[in-house]
Amino acid sequence: MYPHERSLVEKLKDKPFALIGVNSDRDKAKLKKRMEEEKITWRSFWNGPEGTGGPISKKWNVHGWPTTYVLDHKGVIRFKNVRDEKMEKAVEELLKEMEGN
Amino acid sequence: MRRWFLGAALGLALAVSAAADDPPKKDDAPKTPAERLAAIKKETAAAQAEFYKVVRDLDDKKKEDVEKAEKLYKEFGKKQEAGFAAALEIAKADPKSDVGFDALNWMLGNQRTYYLPAGKTALELAAVHQAANPKLAPTMRMLGYFVPHESADSHAAAVALLKAVTEKNPNRVARAYAAMGLAGLAVRRSAAADFKKAADADKLAAAAETELEAVLKEYGDSGGTVDVGDWAKGQLFELRNLRVGKVAPDIAGEDLDEVKFKLSDYRGKVVVIDFWGDW
Numbered sequence: 442m443y444p445h446e447r448s449l450v451e452k453l454k455d456k457p458f459a460l461i462g463v464n465s466d467r468d469k470a471k472l473k474k475r476m477e478e479e480k481i482t483w484r485s486f487w488n489g490p491e492g493t494g495g496p497i498s499k500k501w502n503v504h505g506w507p508t509t510y511v512l513d514h515k516g517v518i519r520f521k522n523v524r525d526e527k528m529e530k531a532v533e534e535l536l537k538e539m540e541g542n
Numbered sequence: 543m544r545r546w547f548l549g550a551a552l553g554l555a556l557a558v559s560a561a562a563d564d565p566p567k568k569d570d571a572p573k574t575p576a577e578r579l580a581a582i583k584k585e586t587a588a589a590q591a592e593f594y595k596v597v598r599d600l601d602d603k604k605k606e607d608v609e610k611a612e613k614l615y616k617e618f619g620k621k622q623e624a625g626f627a628a629a630l631e632i633a634k635a636d637p638k639s640d641v642g643f644d645a646l647n648w649m650l651g652n653q654r655t656y657y658l659p660a661g662k663t664a665l666e667l668a669a670v671h672q673a674a675n676p677k678l679a680p681t682m683r684m685l686g687y688f689v690p691h692e693s694a695d696s697h698a699a700a701v702a703l704l705k706a707v708t709e710k711n712p713n714r715v716a717r718a719y720a721a722m723g724l725a726g727l728a729v730r731r732s733a734a735a736d737f738k739k740a741a742d743a744d745k746l747a748a749a750a751e752t753e754l755e756a757v758l759k760e761y762g763d764s765g766g767t768v769d770v771g772d773w774a775k776g777q778l779f780e781l782r783n784l785r786v787g788k789v790a791p792d793i794a795g796e797d798l799d800e801v802k803f804k805l806s807d808y809r810g811k812v813v814v815i816d817f818w819g820d821w
Contacts, residue, residue, distance in 0.1 A: 449814075456812075457811040457812060458812045458813075459812075459813050460813075460814045461808065461814070461815050461816070462815075462816045462818050463793070463815065463818070464798065464819060465817065465818070465819040466821070472798065472820055473798065475820045476798075476820075479820075486796065486797060486803075487796055487798050497793055498817055500779065501780075501791075501817070502776040502777060502779055506817055506819055508816075509814060509816050509817070510790065510814070510815040511813070512790050512813040512814075512815065513812060514809070514811055515789070515809070516805075516813075517787065517788070518785065518786050518789075518790050520786065521737075521784075528814060535812045539812065
């Protein structure tokens with residue numbers, strides 16, 4: 442997913458859009474090195490030392506990775522588990538809707 | 543390749559020691575159903591161990607290695623299917639017996655059987671003859687999680703077994719897992735309707751909530767390896783708060799630089815939340 446997410450973040454950098462991760466790696470130091478290598482610049486919550494068993498994914502009932510949610514500018518869930526091209530399409534639809542209002 | 547050389551060398555050494563220590567028996571073929579079942583399990587486990595051993599040394603970035611792994615998996619799959627078929631014959635001969643139970647339980651403890659013809663028959667036999675067996679709990683955990691899809695041939699047989707277990711099994715943990723499996727079907731139907739934006743999506747979500755609440759009330763404190771109470775609570779939270787159209791619950795936490803922030807800080811922007819990990 443990284444290349445697609447990177448290009449989406451780059452493409453929409455001047456738009457009212459944010460990609461927010463919830464990261465479930467246990468080893469933060471190793472992860473930061475990987476993020477530099479992969480040029481992952483977007484912000485993530487850390488799910489804590491329990492990894493995939495951490496509190497955020499537990500509360501959100503996440504059992505598969507990656508899991509995605511797309512929210513509109515009012516914070517309403519509009520799409521679930523869209524990836525790559527579908528994610529981009531969903532985001533663009535919501536940006537357009539927001540500009541129309 | 544490396545393993546082949548190693549195997550050849552070991553084979554020679556073993557042949558020598560076998561000749562010295564293990565005089566050949568006249569007839570060492572297993573006789574009783576229990577002995578036959580034990581031999582089937584052992585053979586299948588050995589084939590699986592061998593498969594993993596070889597695949598472990600392959601490189602998933604090399605096309606020829608990936609092809610080799612696929613070929614080996616198919617070969618192992620055939621051996622495993624032969625094992626399931628042989629175990630089913632033992633179960634069919636006396637499905638009420640202990641060995642009949644062991645054969646069915648061994649098969650159904652592996653989710654792969656749910657998509658094989660032998661698995662369908664095993665589910666049917668278990669529903670009729672073994673639904674009250676308290677030792678069925680771990681298998682109900684597997685089946686409860688991986689109820690075969692509605693389009694699968696074995697779906698109806700799986701549902702019948704889950705229902706029979708909730709009605710007849712004296713072991714509360716077995717009943718809890720079976721109830722989890724049945725409520726999970728309602729959750730799946732609701733999720734599928736949401737995905738399709740079907741007209742009855744809200745009705746199906748309400749039906750799933752009702753089933754989950756019943757499971758939580760009856761089995762929320764039943765314990766077991768998987769906590770059915772936690773499972774039901776998680777599903778209920780998702781149905782009530784995380785469906786399309788709901789305002790997303792806030793997340794308050796720390797980023798990877800230990801700076802506190804909230805999801806709601808981004809209100810006013812279109813947001814993608816991505817649960818991810820680098821693995």
